[in-house]
Amino acid sequence: MWKFLKDNSLSLAFLALFLACIIGQAIAGYALQAEDPAGQSHSGSQLAYLLDANFLKGVFSNWQAALLQLFALIVLAVFLRQKGAPHSRETEGAQAKRRPDRLRWFGRSRSWTYANSLSLAFLGMFVLSFAGFVLAEAAVYNANRARLGEPPLAMAEFLVSADLWFATLQTWQAEFFAMGSFLILGVYLRQENSPESKPVGASDEETGETNR
Template identity: 45%
Template sequence: MSEPSTPTGRFLNDNGLSLALMALFVLTLAGQAATGWWAYDAARVAARLAGVGFAAYLGTGNFLDGLFSNWQAAVLQLAVLISLGAVLRQKGATHSRQPGDDDDPGRGDHGWVYAHSLALAFAALFAVTFAGHLVCGAMKYNEDQALQHLPPVDLGTYAASPAFWFSAFQCWEAEFAVIGIYVVFSIFLRQEASPESKPVDASDEQTGGANE
């Protein structure tokens, strides 16, 4: 396939993957916001409370908690894969260094922070999204309390509650399971032309070395 001749064409060709993912993000975020608003308004009307407009709904715990809980789980997934992939091995998997390969390639002219910047960035993102999940989860919890005409709770009480940790653990366990399934599947299964897969004719014993 020939390279596009226009600057716009080259930009789209060079950034197609990130643009497609961002477009999917915007579409699904819009779907979450719209359907969440309809369900939230219906619940308020059923509880004999006034409905809220769409813009107001975007500032509710109901919307923001769903956003942050999913984000912190997804960020945790990548943070764990990046960090554990640097120290643990899985023979035959795509995202693993070769078993027994403990050589440190060195940092060259780069310092420790840059050498670990990807894991540090995801750790920081996880801290931010976890805090957002906690704060917005408390907002959502108190909104649910209001629907039942019950008193609100403070942030500390919510942080120590089973409700918060149930929400966190159910997100995390799914992410860990999916990472594990992907690592194992990448040993035996292939996807032609995908950098997330070993070559189609590679043996199951061959470790991908994608992180090297």
């Protein structure tokens, strides 16, 4: 057990942080809704609140943005370069060493599906979380319209509404800003002993050191 915990401590730490944050979000959101001066207090249990559109909107809003950020990094890094960045392939000259093709996928050697499985996984998770976000956001939006005596918007209308894209682009721009900052700062700054950083003594122009 100790060896398992040690070998998987990084992912387990992130899992623990995730659970702590989402539980905290659920508790705080439930309390906030109960104090809503507009009379929208939730009469159900804390467990029932986990299926509330307001809670799901908050969860999926951030999930879809974070997953899109990682999908974009994985795919764009195939074609584009950033000189000196630890997470970029080298800009010119050096060719990536070919690894022995020993993997099999449904009897085929290195199928397209497996060769692109990381980006496909993040794309799939993004599509599902974005769909969940749109459905929850539409439910909240139409509930607010109903309280004002206005008719609900059809999904086709909501998909091109300013309300949806104002909320969506807020999260997307934040994620792309964070990733761009990480790439640029990684060129010039270091974090000793972190595999996400180039070695402390590495030149600013050394590219892709973490991937070697």
